[in-house]
Amino acid sequence: MNKLFVESSPHIRSAWTTQKIMLNVIIALCPALVMSTYIFGIKALLLTVICCTSCVLFEFAFNKITKREDTISDLSAVVTGMLLAFNLPVDLPVYMAIIGCFVAIVIVKCLFGGIGQNFANPAITARIVLMMSFAGAMTKWTAPFAWKEGVDATVSATPLAAETLPSMTDMFLGFRAGCLGETCIAALLLGGLYLMFIGLIRPATPLCFIGTVAVLSFFYGGCDVNFMLYQLMSGGLILGAFFMATDYATTPLTTKGKIIFGVGCGLITFAIRQYASMPEGVSFSILVMNCLTPLIDRFTAPKALGTVKPKKEGKQ
Amino acid sequence: MSYLKEFTKGLVKENPTLVTLLGMCPTLAITTMASNAIGMGAAATFVLICSNVAISLLKKFIPKQVRLPSYIVVIAGFVTLISLILQAFVPAVYDALGIYLPLITVNCIILGRAEMFASKNNVAASALDGAGMGIGFTLALLAVGSIREILGSGTWFGLPLIPEAAQEAIKPMTIFVLPAGGFFVLGCVIALVNKIANRKPPEATGCAACPNRESCISVEKAESTVENTKKEENK
Structure with missing residues (x-):
């Protein structure tokens, strides 16, 4: 066996353990969870709990079967479960959500070697697999506050495809149809800013991601600020930019790389939203850029202190 | 090598799809349904047997320099034959296979067997090799196609499985019906076959790890050049 273990980067000794980082991400996601429970009813909370539990169970079972070290105590499976649930419509059948958890944890994360080794964001990939598999159920949006009226499934379109738009304040507070956790912009911003404030995520990626979509939508909509704001607040842009495009294992390490990553995500999101047959492109953009991350890292690797850039070697 | 062995090696040990990974294009493209897999497998098996026999008979007449174009002409002839037969008698299969039927001409399994086997062995062995490889190909397609159809459409050979x-x-x-699912299922089936056949990751890489090395021309060449250089060094 290999006796030299190299853990995933960064190799800096600090008080931050994986468990502590993940706990803080969970804290940052809590405001959005509370708001989504308020908007979509207790079902939203239940679906999140189911996703978290099944993610943890899948990870536990996989590590047990393959006789690997048990990693559920680092809480990363809980974060994956929460993020996945946030990307699902609230009325999704439970078995579909559990299939999503299986894809996220077993296929995307554990088969590639567990935490820090996966090349793509588990929650995003699971969402895309579900989207491709159950297109009908994954785009059946429940109208906000349907639970108060006792109606079981009031279906309405996502604002990206709807004809009448909710008001700007409703958009900001999340009183609109959409995935469970992506609607309340205020709560997501609160969580994202918290993570930035304690230094867990760097602002480069989210700013470039959201900025690129903002600039492109502004000019695409004919210099219309309203159109731009709707584009920013609808879909999963804020959730994706702050919580998924900042994942350590699947995004570039350097600031330059993070900027390229963010701009790339923004470009792809804009292109899919405006020119493709799907209304939303945030998850695809992050997955595509995840795949490009090793390349970006290679081209933005900082040169070691005191060295000269090697000249291109001629053909031998 | 006994004749029986020529037949059975294509089924699992040297399965063209799952072990030597030839013919990936039709494997991924037409395995959305189990019935397509049977149609494709049968057509390819027919072409494989016929072309192996023909090329084995012609092996002395074909100059080495133009062997590949000659093989392709022979294979294309049989593909034309089978596509006309299918069009006339089973138009449903003909429509389902579409462009992949004429593309059997460039299926690497058929060209590979012509180059690696039929051009060096007698007619009976070549026919059995073609039959074994063809059936191995069909079985692999059937396995991948069944999994994809059951999981992706909830049917098997068109029969609904969900009440x-x-x-x-x-x-x-x-x-599972989309290309991404095709790659995924193919990978899982290959892993399963490796597990069943108890294949270990090859310690040697390159030609030494290839299951076809015994019958491969380029290996002979490479080995002879190695020997030549050794001789030269000795001098």
Whole structure:
């Protein structure tokens, strides 16, 4: 066996353990969870709990079967479960959500070697697999506050495809149809800013991601600020930019790389939203850029202190 | 090598799809349904047997320099034959296979067997090799196609597997019919076959690890050049 273990980067000794980082991400996601429970009813909370539990169970079972070290105590499976649930419509059948958890944890994360080794964001990939598999159920949006009226499934379109738009304040507070956790912009911003404030995520990626979509939508909509704001607040842009495009294992390490990553995500999101047959492109953009991350890292690797850039070697 | 062995090696040990990974294009493209897999497999097996026999008979007449174009002409002839037969008698299969039927001409399994086997062995062995490889190809397609059809459409050979009462609640996972699911299922089946055949990751890489090395021309060449250089060094 290999006796030299190299853990995933960064190799800096600090008080931050994986468990502590993940706990803080969970804290940052809590405001959005509370708001989504308020908007979509207790079902939203239940679906999140189911996703978290099944993610943890899948990870536990996989590590047990393959006789690997048990990693559920680092809480990363809980974060994956929460993020996945946030990307699902609230009325999704439970078995579909559990299939999503299986894809996220077993296929995307554990088969590639567990935490820090996966090349793509588990929650995003699971969402895309579900989207491709159950297109009908994954785009059946429940109208906000349907639970108060006792109606079981009031279906309405996502604002990206709807004809009448909710008001700007409703958009900001999340009183609109959409995935469970992506609607309340205020709560997501609160969580994202918290993570930035304690230094867990760097602002480069989210700013470039959201900025690129903002600039492109502004000019695409004919210099219309309203159109731009709707584009920013609808879909999963804020959730994706702050919580998924900042994942350590699947995004570039350097600031330059993070900027390229963010701009790339923004470009792809804009292109899919405006020119493709799907209304939303945030998850695809992050997955595509995840795949490009090793390349970006290679081209933005900082040169070691005191060295000269090697000249291109001629053909031998 | 006994004749029986020529036949059985194509089924699992040297399975063209799952072990030597030839013919990936039709494997991924037409395995959305189990019935397509049978149609494709049968057509390819027919062409494989016929071209192996023909090339084995002609092996002395074909100059080495133009062997590949000659093989392709022979194979293309048999592909034309089978596509006309299918069009006339089973138009449903003909329509389902579409462009992949004429593309059997450039299927690497058929060209590979012509180059690696039929051009060096007698007619009977070549025919059995073609039959074994063809059936191995069909079985692999059937396995991948069945999994993809059952999971992706909820049917098998077109028969619905989900009872009508449950169709509202249980939906098949469409992703298995899409290309991404094809790659995924193929990978899983290959892993399973490796597990069953107890194949270890090859310690040697390159030609030494290839299951076809015994019958491969380029290996002979490479080995002879190695020997030559050794001789030169000795001098």
